[in-house]
Amino acid sequence: xxxxxxxxxxxxxxxxxxxxxxxxxxxxxxxxxxxxxxxxxxxxxxxxxxxxxxxxxxxxxxxxxxxxxxxxxxxxxxxxxxxxxxxxxxxxxxxxxxxxxxxxxxxxxxxxxxxxxxxxxxxxxxxxxxxxxxxxxxxxxxxxxxxxxxxxxxxxxxxxxxxxxxxxxxxxxxxxxxxxxxxxxxxxxxxxxxxxxxxxxxxxxxxxxxxxxxxxxxxxxxxxxxxxxxxxxxxxxxxxxxxxxxxxxxxxxxxxxxxxxxxxxxxxxxxxxxxxxxxxxxxxxxxxxxxxxxxxxxxxxxxxxxxxxxxxxxxxxxxxxxxxxxxxxxxxxxxxxxxxxxxxxxxxxxxxxxxxxxxxxxxxxxxxxxxxxxxxxxxxxxxxxxxxxxxxxxxxxxxxxxxxxxxxxxxxxxxxxxxxxxxxxxxxxxxxxxxxxxxxxxxxxxxxxxxxxxxxxxxx
Amino acid sequence: xxxxxxxxxxxxxxxxxxxxxxxxxxxxxxxxxxxxxxxxxxxxxxxxxxxxxxxxxxxxxxxxxxxxxxxxxxxxxxxxxxxxxxxxxxxxxxxxxxxxxxxxxxxxxxxxxxxxxxxxxxxxxxxxxxxxxxxxxxxxxxxxxxxxxxxxxxxxxxxxxxxxxxxxxxxxxxxxxxxxxxxxxxxxxxxxxxxxxxxxxxxxxxxxxxxxxxxxxx
Numbered sequence: 077x078x079x080x081x082x083x084x085x086x087x088x089x090x091x092x093x094x095x096x097x098x099x100x101x102x103x104x105x106x107x108x109x110x111x112x113x114x115x116x117x118x119x120x121x122x123x124x125x126x127x128x129x130x131x132x133x134x135x136x137x138x139x140x141x142x143x144x145x146x147x148x149x150x151x152x153x154x155x156x157x158x159x160x161x162x163x164x165x166x167x168x169x170x171x172x173x174x175x176x177x178x179x180x181x182x183x184x185x186x187x188x189x190x191x192x193x194x195x196x197x198x199x200x201x202x203x204x205x206x207x208x209x210x211x212x213x214x215x216x217x218x219x220x221x222x223x224x225x226x227x228x229x230x231x232x233x234x235x236x237x238x239x240x241x242x243x244x245x246x247x248x249x250x251x252x253x254x255x256x257x258x259x260x261x262x263x264x265x266x267x268x269x270x271x272x273x274x275x276x277x278x279x280x281x282x283x284x285x286x287x288x289x290x291x292x293x294x295x296x297x298x299x300x301x302x303x304x305x306x307x308x309x310x311x312x313x314x315x316x317x318x319x320x321x322x323x324x325x326x327x328x329x330x331x332x333x334x335x336x337x338x339x340x341x342x343x344x345x346x347x348x349x350x351x352x353x354x355x356x357x358x359x360x361x362x363x364x365x366x367x368x369x370x371x372x373x374x375x376x377x378x379x380x381x382x383x384x385x386x387x388x389x390x391x392x393x394x395x396x397x398x399x400x401x402x403x404x405x406x407x408x409x410x411x412x413x414x415x416x417x418x419x420x421x422x423x424x425x426x427x428x429x430x431x432x433x434x435x436x437x438x439x440x441x442x443x444x445x446x447x448x449x450x451x452x453x454x455x456x457x458x459x460x461x462x463x464x465x466x467x468x469x470x471x472x473x474x475x476x477x478x479x480x481x482x483x484x485x486x487x488x489x490x491x492x493x494x495x496x497x498x499x500x501x502x503x504x505x506x507x508x509x510x511x512x513x514x515x516x517x518x519x520x521x522x523x524x525x526x527x528x529x530x531x532x533x534x535x536x
Numbered sequence: 537x538x539x540x541x542x543x544x545x546x547x548x549x550x551x552x553x554x555x556x557x558x559x560x561x562x563x564x565x566x567x568x569x570x571x572x573x574x575x576x577x578x579x580x581x582x583x584x585x586x587x588x589x590x591x592x593x594x595x596x597x598x599x600x601x602x603x604x605x606x607x608x609x610x611x612x613x614x615x616x617x618x619x620x621x622x623x624x625x626x627x628x629x630x631x632x633x634x635x636x637x638x639x640x641x642x643x644x645x646x647x648x649x650x651x652x653x654x655x656x657x658x659x660x661x662x663x664x665x666x667x668x669x670x671x672x673x674x675x676x677x678x679x680x681x682x683x684x685x686x687x688x689x690x691x692x693x694x695x696x697x698x699x700x701x702x703x704x705x706x707x708x709x710x711x712x713x714x715x716x717x718x719x720x721x722x723x724x725x726x727x728x729x730x731x732x733x734x735x736x737x738x739x740x741x742x743x744x745x746x747x748x749x750x751x752x753x754x
Contacts, residue, residue, distance in 0.1 A: 477564025482607035519587040526615040
C-alpha cells in the first residue's frame with residue numbers, strides 16, 4: 077500500500093505545480109521535478125520490496141506521465157518565449173484553436189497506425205489458420221473490426237469539428253467585441269481561464285465521461301450537479317484554482333478593512349461597493365467559462381443551477397467577513413434598529429405573536445446561518461409566504477395584502493432581536509441574481525428592506 | 537436593472553408593475569381579481585396576494601407581468617422609493633367614495649414624475665364603482681387630471697370585475713411600446729457610435745502640422 081503521507085506529498089507538489097502554472101510562476105518546473113523524484117523513489121523501493129498494489133502503481137505511473145507532459149510543455153513554452161517566436165496570430169488569450177487541428181491530426185495518425193497493427197496481426201493469424209472456414213471467419217472479424225474503427229474515427233473527427241466550430245464562434249464573438257470597442261479586461265481573463273480549462277479537461281477522463289453523460293442527458297439535474305461539483309471543488313481544476321485565487325484577493329481587501337472597525341461608515345460602504353463589484357465580476361467570469369466549457373449548461377434551467385452552485389462555492393469562506401463589513405457600514409441604521417428592538421421588548425411585543433410569526437422568527441434566525449444568496453432568497457420568500465398566508469375566519473377567506481403584511485413583518489423583525497438582519501438584507505439585495513430581481517425573491521427582499529427601513533426611521 | 541431584464545432578446549418582456557394608493561382602496565383586490573379572477577368572498581386553499589405574476593401574449597410576444605403590491609398606510613409612505621425603483625409601470629388606485637385617497641394619488645404621481653420622469657407608464661384606477669351612489673370624486677375631475685399628467689384613467693370594480701382586465705392590458709401595451717422605443721434608441725446610438733468609429737481617420741502627424749512660417753516671421 078502507498079503510504080498516506082507520501083501520497084499527500086506527491087499530490088501537494090502537483091497542486092503547487094498547477095497553482096504556479098496558473099500564476100505563470102517559474103516554480104512549476106521545480107514542483108513537477110520534485111514530485112517525479114518522489115514517484116521514482118517510491119517505485120524504486122517497490123522493486124526491492126514489493127508493497128504497492130497494482131492500482132497504486134498504475135496511478136503513480138499515470139501521474140508521472142502527466143507530469144512529464146507538463147514539463148515538456150513548460151520547457152517548450154520557455155524556449156518559445158526566449159526565442160521570441162510568435163506562434164499564434166490571434167489575441168494571446170484566445171482559445172488554443174491549433175490544439176484542435178493538432179488533435180484531429182493525432183487522431184488520424186493514431187488510427188492509421190492502429191489499422192496497420194490490426195492488419196498485420198490478422199495476417200499472422202490467417203497464416204496460422206488451417207481450414208477455409210477458419211480463414212473466412214477471421215476475414216469477417218477483421219472486416220467488422222475495421223468498420224468499427226472507421227466509425228469511431230468518424231465520431232472523433234465530428235467531435236473535433238464541432239469543437240473547432242465552437243472555438244471559431246468564440247473567436248468571432250471576440251472579434252466582434254474588438255471591432256465595437258467593447259473588449260474589457262474580464263474578457264481576457266475569461267479567455268485565459270477557458271484555454272487552461274480546455275487543456276486540463278482533455279487529460280481528465282473522469283470529467284470527459286461526465287461531460288458526455290451531460291451531453292446525453294442535458295436535463296438530468298443529478299448529472300449537472302455532479303459535473304459542477306467536480307469542477308468547483310477539485311483544487312487542481314483551473315476553475316476552482318481561479319476561484320481560490322479570487323477569494324484570497326477579496327479576503328485580503330476585507331481583512332484590511334475589518335482591521336479598522338472604528339473608521340467612518342462611509343469608508344466601509346465604499347470598500348463594500350468595491351468588493352461587491354469585484355465579486356460580481358469574478359462570478360460572471362466563472363459562470364461564463366463553465367458554460368462555455370460545457371454547452372448543455374446553457375439551457376435556462378442549467379444556467380440557474382450553475383449560478384446557484386457557483387454562488388455556493390464562492391461565498392462559503394467569504395460571507396462572514398462580508399457581513400461584518402456591511403455591519404460596519406450600516407452602523408447607524410443598526411443602532412436605530414437595536415433601539416427599536418429594545419422598545420419592542422419593553423412593550424411586551426412577544427406576547428402577541430401568532431404561530432406563523434413565531435415560525436417566521438425561527439426562519440429569520442436560520443437565514444443568518446446561510447451563506448449562499450440563493451438559499452437566503454428562498455428562505456426570505458418562505459418567511460413572506462408564511463406571513464402572507466390566507467386566513468380563514470368564520471368560513472370567510474381573507475387575503476393578506478401588503479397593507480397587512482408589512483406591519484406583521486416589522487413585528488417579526490423586532491421580535492427576532494437580530495440587529496445583523498440589516499446586513500443580511502443588504503447582502504441579499506447586492507448579490508441577488510439579476511434574473512430574480514423582479515420576481516418573488518426581489519419582492520421578498522424589498523419587503524424585508526422596507527420593514528427594516530421603517531423600523532430604523534420611526535420611534536414608538 | 538430593469539432594463540437588463542426587460543428585453544429577453546427573442547421578443548419576450550419582463551415588466552414590473554407596482555400598485556400604489558392609500559390603505560383600503562382595494563389594491564390587493566384589484567390585483568387578485570386580475571391575476572386569479574377571484575374576490576375574497578371565495579374559499580381558497582392558498583393565496584399569495586402581495587406578489588403576483590401574470591403571463592400575457594400580445595401580438596406574438598410573451599410578456600410576464602410581475603405585480604408588486606405595496607403597503608398604502610400613511611406611515612409607510614416614505615418607503616415608496618424602495619418599491620417603485622426599477623418599475624416599468626405603476627397603477628395608482630383610489631376609492632371613488634374617498635376624496636382623500638384621490639389626493640394621495642396626486643401625491644404619488646408627483647413623486648413618481650420627480651423620481652422616474654417619463655420612464656414609468658402610469659394608470660389611474662378609480663376603484664369601487666359598484667358604490668357609485670356614494671361617489672365623492674367627480675368623473676370629470678379624475679379623467680381631466682389623468683390626462684393632464686399623461687396617465688390613463690380607468691373606472692374599476694374588483695367586486696364586479698369591471699375595467700380591470702382592460703386597464704392592465706392597456707398599461708402592458710404602453711410598456712411594450714416604451715420598451716421598443718428604447719430598443720430602437722439604443723440601436724441607433726450604437727450605430728452612431730460605430731459609424732463615428734469608422735469615420736475616425738488616423739492622420740500622420742507629419743502631414744497634419746506643416747511647419748508654421750508666419751509665427752516668427754522666418
